[in-house]
Amino acid sequence: MVLGSVATVTEDETLLSATGLTKTFGDFTAVDGIDFAVRKGECFGFLGPNGAGKSSTMRMVGCVSPVTSGELRLFGLDPARHGPAIRARLGSCPQRDTLDEELTVEENLWVYGRYFGLSRKEVRTRAAELLDFAQLTDRAGDKVEPLSGGMKRRLTIARSLINSPEILLLDEPTTGLDPQARHVLWDRLFRLKRSGVTLVLTTHYMDEAEQLCDRLVVMDHGRIVAEGSPRSLIDEYSTREVLELRFDAEDHQDVAEQVTGIGERVEVLPDRLLVYADDGDQAAAVVHSRGIEPLSALVRRATLEDVFLHLTGRTLVD
Amino acid sequence: MSAPTTTRLTSLVPMPAGAGLARMLVERNITSFRHGWVALVTGFAEPVFYLFSLGIGIGALVQTVTTDSGAEVSYPQFVAPALLAASAMNGAVFDSTFNVFFKLRYAKLYDAVLATPMGPRDIAVGEIAWSLIRGGLYSAAFLVVALLAGAVGSWWAVLALPAAVFIGFAFAALGMFATTFMKSWVHFDYITLAIQPMFLFSATFFPLSTYPEALQWVVRVTPLYHGVALERALMLGEVGWGVLAHVGYLVVLGAIGVVGTARRLEKLLLS
Numbered sequence: 001m002v003l004g005s006v007a008t009v010t011e012d013e014t015l016l017s018a019t020g021l022t023k024t025f026g027d028f029t030a031v032d033g034i035d036f037a038v039r040k041g042e043c044f045g046f047l048g049p050n051g052a053g054k055s056s057t058m059r060m061v062g063c064v065s066p067v068t069s070g071e072l073r074l075f076g077l078d079p080a081r082h083g084p085a086i087r088a089r090l091g092s093c094p095q096r097d098t099l100d101e102e103l104t105v106e107e108n109l110w111v112y113g114r115y116f117g118l119s120r121k122e123v124r125t126r127a128a129e130l131l132d133f134a135q136l137t138d139r140a141g142d143k144v145e146p147l148s149g150g151m152k153r154r155l156t157i158a159r160s161l162i163n164s165p166e167i168l169l170l171d172e173p174t175t176g177l178d179p180q181a182r183h184v185l186w187d188r189l190f191r192l193k194r195s196g197v198t199l200v201l202t203t204h205y206m207d208e209a210e211q212l213c214d215r216l217v218v219m220d221h222g223r224i225v226a227e228g229s230p231r232s233l234i235d236e237y238s239t240r241e242v243l244e245l246r247f248d249a250e251d252h253q254d255v256a257e258q259v260t261g262i263g264e265r266v267e268v269l270p271d272r273l274l275v276y277a278d279d280g281d282q283a284a285a286v287v288h289s290r291g292i293e294p295l296s297a298l299v300r301r302a303t304l305e306d307v308f309l310h311l312t313g314r315t316l317v318d
Numbered sequence: 319m320s321a322p323t324t325t326r327l328t329s330l331v332p333m334p335a336g337a338g339l340a341r342m343l344v345e346r347n348i349t350s351f352r353h354g355w356v357a358l359v360t361g362f363a364e365p366v367f368y369l370f371s372l373g374i375g376i377g378a379l380v381q382t383v384t385t386d387s388g389a390e391v392s393y394p395q396f397v398a399p400a401l402l403a404a405s406a407m408n409g410a411v412f413d414s415t416f417n418v419f420f421k422l423r424y425a426k427l428y429d430a431v432l433a434t435p436m437g438p439r440d441i442a443v444g445e446i447a448w449s450l451i452r453g454g455l456y457s458a459a460f461l462v463v464a465l466l467a468g469a470v471g472s473w474w475a476v477l478a479l480p481a482a483v484f485i486g487f488a489f490a491a492l493g494m495f496a497t498t499f500m501k502s503w504v505h506f507d508y509i510t511l512a513i514q515p516m517f518l519f520s521a522t523f524f525p526l527s528t529y530p531e532a533l534q535w536v537v538r539v540t541p542l543y544h545g546v547a548l549e550r551a552l553m554l555g556e557v558g559w560g561v562l563a564h565v566g567y568l569v570v571l572g573a574i575g576v577v578g579t580a581r582r583l584e585k586l587l588l589s
Contacts, residue, residue, distance in 0.1 A: 025589070064432050064588055084337045084435035098430040102350040111349055114342045115434035163434075 013040040015167055015198055016061065020070035023056045030056040032222035033070060038167070043189075043199040047209045047304060048219035049314065054202035055095060057219075058171045061200065062092045074167070088116060091165030091197075095172045097152045099144045105155060106131060106140040113162040126162055133188065134158035150181030154188065161192070168192065170201040174208060186211055206304035218308055225311045230304055237310045238302035239264050241280035245273040245287065245294040262286050267309055274306070334584040336439030343431065343444025344451065361412075361452065362459045365405035369460075372523070373397050373469060386525050387556045391471065398469035399549035400522040402460055402478060403485055407513070407542055409453040410486040414493035415509055418445055419500055428587055438583035442576050446490045453486035454479065464553075472555025481552055481565070485545035488568040491575020492541070498582035516542040521550075541571055 016038040023031040031053040038044040046054040059065035060072060063079040063086050072079055074086045100108050106127055113123030131137045134154040139147065147155065153173065160168060173189070174182040189212060193199055203209050209216050210230045218226040218233070226233055243263065247255045256268045263277030277283035280299030287297065309315060351358065373394035383396040421427040428441050457479055464470050496509065520542035526534055537543050548564040551557055 062433060064429075066588065083335065084437060087433065088435045090433075092433040094429065094433070096426070098426040100346070100350075100427060100430070101425060102353065103346075107349055111342075111346045112430070112434070114345055115339065115431055115436050117337070117339055117342070117435065160433075 014038065015040050016044075016074050016200065018057075018061075018070065018072050021057070021060065021067065021072055022069045023053070023060060023065065024068045029222055031060070034217075034219075034222075034224045036217055036224065036227070038198060038200055040166075040198055041193075041196055042214045043193050043201070043212050045200075045209045045213035045216035046202040046219055047204070047206065047213075047216050047308070048202075049204055049308075052219040053222035054204075054219055055171055056222075058169055058200075058202055062090060062169050063087050064092075088163065089166050091160035091163065091168040093157050093160045093168065093170045093173060095175065097156050099152060099156060099159070101144050104141050104143055105136055105147070108144060108155060109159055109162055112159045116163040118163065123162065126164075130158040130161055133161075133191075135184075148181070150177050150184060153177060153181070153185060157185070157188065161197075165197065167198045167200060170199065172202055172204070174203075174205065182208075206308070209304055216304075218304075218311060220308075220312045226307065233304060233307045234302050236307075238306040239276040240278045240302060241283075242300055242302050242306055243275040243277060243280045243283045243287070244296075244298045244300065245275065246271065246296045247273070247294050258290070258292050259287060262290075267306075269315070274309070276302070276306070334439050334580040335437040336443065336580075337435040337437055338440070339434075339436045340440040340444035340447060342436065343441060344448045347445075347448045358452070358455070361405075361409050361456050364408070365401045365456070365460050366463050368401050368404075369394070369398060369464060369467065369469070372401070373467065383525065384527075385550070385554065385556070386521070386527055389554065389556065391554060392469075394467060394469040395471050395554065396525075396550075397523060398464045398467075399478065399553040400520070400546045402457060402464070402482055402553070403542065403545035403549040404517050404520075404522060405460060406453050406457055406482040406485040407489045407516070407545060409456050410449045410488075410490035411493040411509065411513060413449040413452060414445065414490040415497045415500075415506065418494050418497045419503075419506075422497065422586075428583065432587055438588065439580045441583055442491075442494065442579040445494060446487065446572075446576060446579070449490035449494075450483050450486045453490070454483050457482035457486075470553055472553060474552045474555045474557050478549055478552045481545075481548050484565055484568045484572075485542075485548070487572040488541055488545075488575070491572040491579065493575075495575045495578040495582065498579060498586060516540055520546050522546055541568065544568055 014037050019035050020033045021031060022029070022033050034057065046057060048054050056065065060067050061074070063083040066080065075089060077086050079086055100111065103111060109127035109130055110123045113126060131140055134157065136151060136155060136158070139151065144152065144155065174185055177185065189199060199212070201212065213230060215229055217224045226237065228236065245259065249255045252270060252273055253268050256266060256273060259266055259273060259275060263275040263283045265276050267274040275283050284297050284299060287294070305315065377393035380393045382390045383393055384390055385396065431441060432438070461475065461478060500506070520537060520540055526537060529537060544564040544567045548561060551561050
């Protein structure tokens, strides 16, 4: 068990809330008056492309960036007045690993625990548990630098858990990792959630948001454009299935006319057409019956990527 | 929780927040140094080399020196206190500029630290305290060598070590403050540009009286001069009230450096 004590989860206890939360840098508005609330024990996500304002939001929530305007409360406390007290109850896993490369793996955990004012004895016990959790026990005495990207990420997460945080903040937790390392990491995050830690994460990967998040908000240009569970967002903003058509064409805009009227709606991307239909196979049959011959036709379930495309007219990962 | 108290304090003094955990950063640096203790040895070797090369070498050519207070002393006795002051400066500046710059810009150490309850004040105080501990070790070792070489002339010299810590404090704090403004390694040339003339012209190798009157006043304004004068007074036993003025000068500089550093870190990292 990673957390010393598993608190009883009362469903409606709000740990984190924001009203009209805004962050500006000079003339640039990074976060433009957003509202959200995170309940105890849930995994809450911010989904959006790079530059949507996710990281700025996370830095404000992590109490390392002052709020420009609006209200932000963590555990009912105001970050402007109780920053250190709030940070003592948070775990923070930044987008870029900030591990201490002058120290060994276990020293990273010890030293970080000491930054929270924990006793030496406490950090040693806790570090041993966390190394086990991060599957790094056999690398405990090694330097950090030669570790693989996935191992460094796991160590960063282990380090952010040294103070047994009530909320764990994860900024793009799997960016830059290979698929296998991502799955290992997701598994660790699931375990954390099961042990009662509230997770707040940002991602621009729709599969990650679908895998991990109970609830999420879709962000674009500093605003929240939709909110809900991954399933409910797909139900609301997309059809059940999507038919992807690729043609031998320079620009797919030119061939878009041919499929007009098939499915509920058609999105045109530079390299393919997306036909939104509750029954993708049936839509494919209609395409075929019109005598249209695409290079390839693929039916898949709708994802959050489709939600984002519908809401913003753009893809998530450019 | 101490948070409300901290807020009230910071509203009185223009000093960014800390959680009173600066010692944890010192502990981190000690842990790190256990892997690289060779760096400790080099910091000690430099002033000792100078002492032997200048003190013994030039000392053979220059028999005695008349100090600014009128006493006749041997050249090694004259130059040893200045070398102690200069090494306290060099050690402090090196640690608080190169090492801090790397941690700040590349290792992102302070970003990680600020995600914990620790604040910018803890970082400023912790790093500067660490510079002092390191500098204090060098100074202690140097004093022992100087004593064995016969370059110590007074019992007041036992105060030379705490005096070296004051010198280190002023330079570490100023150095770290300067570092927060640096954007690339190229800017370190400015540090060298400031340090080298001070090392050569702060009445280090010859008495202040050798300078023309106007230049003497320029020298008197620079911080290393006060460090050299302080150490020389103690190690030669020429102690007067002027000693306190030197200490006061160094303490004020150091305090400006600590507050300035904490405020700059807040601006840089907590935007």
